Amino acid sequence: xxxxxxxxxxxLSNEEILRYSRHLIMPEVAMEGQQKLKAAxxxxxxxxxxxxxxALYLAAAGVGTLGxxxxxxxxxxxxxxxxxxxTADVGRPKLDSAIDKLNAINPFVKTERFDTLLNSQNALEIxxxxxIIADGTDNFATRYLVNDACVLTGKPNVYASIFRFEGQxxxxxxxxxxxxxxxxxxxxxxxxxxxxxxGGVLGVLPGLLGVIQATEVIKLILGxxxxxxxRLLLVDALAMRFRELRVRKNPDCPVCGTNPTQKELxxxxxxxxxxxxxxxxxxxxxxxxxxxxxxxxxxxxxxxxFVLDVREPHEYQIxxxxxxxxxxxxLPKRVHELDSSREIVVHCKMGGRSAKAVEFLRQSxxxxxxxxxxxxxxxxxxxxxxxxxx
Amino acid sequence: xxxxxxxxxxxxxxxxxxxxxxVTAKTVGEALNSLVTQHPDLRKHLFAEDGKxxxxxxxxxxxxxxxxLAKDATPAKETDTISIVPSVxxxx
Numbered sequence: 421x422x423x424x425x426x427x428x429x430x431x432l433s434n435e436e437i438l439r440y441s442r443h444l445i446m447p448e449v450a451m452e453g454q455q456k457l458k459a460a461x462x463x464x465x466x467x468x469x470x471x472x473x474x475a476l477y478l479a480a481a482g483v484g485t486l487g488x489x490x491x492x493x494x495x496x497x498x499x500x501x502x503x504x505x506x507t508a509d510v511g512r513p514k515l516d517s518a519i520d521k522l523n524a525i526n527p528f529v530k531t532e533r534f535d536t537l538l539n540s541q542n543a544l545e546i547x548x549x550x551x552i553i554a555d556g557t558d559n560f561a562t563r564y565l566v567n568d569a570c571v572l573t574g575k576p577n578v579y580a581s582i583f584r585f586e587g588q589x590x591x592x593x594x595x596x597x598x599x600x601x602x603x604x605x606x607x608x609x610x611x612x613x614x615x616x617x618x619g620g621v622l623g624v625l626p627g628l629l630g631v632i633q634a635t636e637v638i639k640l641i642l643g644x645x646x647x648x649x650x651r652l653l654l655v656d657a658l659a660m661r662f663r664e665l666r667v668r669k670n671p672d673c674p675v676c677g678t679n680p681t682q683k684e685l686x687x688x689x690x691x692x693x694x695x696x697x698x699x700x701x702x703x704x705x706x707x708x709x710x711x712x713x714x715x716x717x718x719x720x721x722x723x724x725x726f727v728l729d730v731r732e733p734h735e736y737q738i739x740x741x742x743x744x745x746x747x748x749x750x751l752p753k754r755v756h757e758l759d760s761s762r763e764i765v766v767h768c769k770m771g772g773r774s775a776k777a778v779e780f781l782r783q784s785x786x787x788x789x790x791x792x793x794x795x796x797x798x799x800x801x802x803x804x805x806x807x808x809x810x
Numbered sequence: 811x812x813x814x815x816x817x818x819x820x821x822x823x824x825x826x827x828x829x830x831x832x833v834t835a836k837t838v839g840e841a842l843n844s845l846v847t848q849h850p851d852l853r854k855h856l857f858a859e860d861g862k863x864x865x866x867x868x869x870x871x872x873x874x875x876x877x878x879l880a881k882d883a884t885p886a887k888e889t890d891t892i893s894i895v896p897s898v899x900x901x902x
Contacts, residue, residue: 665873
């Protein structure tokens, strides 16, 4: 443990002492703890829903170096929950927006930016420069990548994930603790678990979980309290219930077990079956598609086309093109309501669900079913800009 | 002996939108079987074609993963809670 004399780079100036006074007057932090925070190097993967509160609070707390990984641009729909980004930031790279705000909160924090997609080629190198990794990503491939890279570089993975109203938090990849694969050896098949864009998320939820992540990062740095190592915290925001499950290290884990068989990073897209998904889309390229402009032209010409909308009722309320609504989940039960002799154009929000519907209909003998390419969003773009997009 | 099975959000649409279901069973395996009998749509989300539990779904008896207990044969009693915990990835 460095003494004050040895830790000159992390000695606190008078300004910093004043800034962090509320930390310093607590024996659990004190000067020593604050210097540990200043010496710490934390990598935040994702500057979005989880990354926003995470980075904000770590900067406020005085974590000396914050690395940020995000290649994305601020989108209007992000503002409902990604509190690092403001309305004026829409269109800017997330890292530009993030670093502006973090510098404004605490100019004593050094930021390091990685404007890149984290992948098997760069992850190990990037992780080596940090002490703790905080995973705030939004897809399974990256979560497995982050986990494996953490185990291989020996860095703890402070993890959180969210879905609609529920969240999970834990710490993986510590030496004696479990890793993500100990809990979930395999990812779900693509398409089974919707993303935030498809499933929705309560805006405050990543706030709740992101701050839990930040809390665990700070506790790890300080060596204080009881961490979430080996504990899976489950948050149900609607019920406001917090539960806990035990996560055990799996001795047979291929990455962190006693005899690891995987000692390198792999192709995570393949692992998560995303190639499988691409194959699915090429298969569904055999599904007949119709462009929005062409549908419009043919409807205006008075052609007898049955427009089937397979979205959910609450989506229909946001906007619709007067199609008949049968949600995708209800289609098998209600397929008898459709006339297989008629031409049917199926649409959803973006074209994914409707492609599944068309496949189902064609298998059920509907020879004249086709998919509206790009869904109602493409219709709003190319045919009717007055339609609200969501 | 009614046992409570907690249904996570992603699976609630297949369990009649309920957040928990009561089943009568003596083991976790029986409980899950009873669950998917009551709610057949849940079966393919919990079990693969060979009848085994899907590997991205974890089942806990109270706070312990059944993989570290007796798996399907883990005995369950009235005051126990069975939790189904699927992996979710959302973060952005």
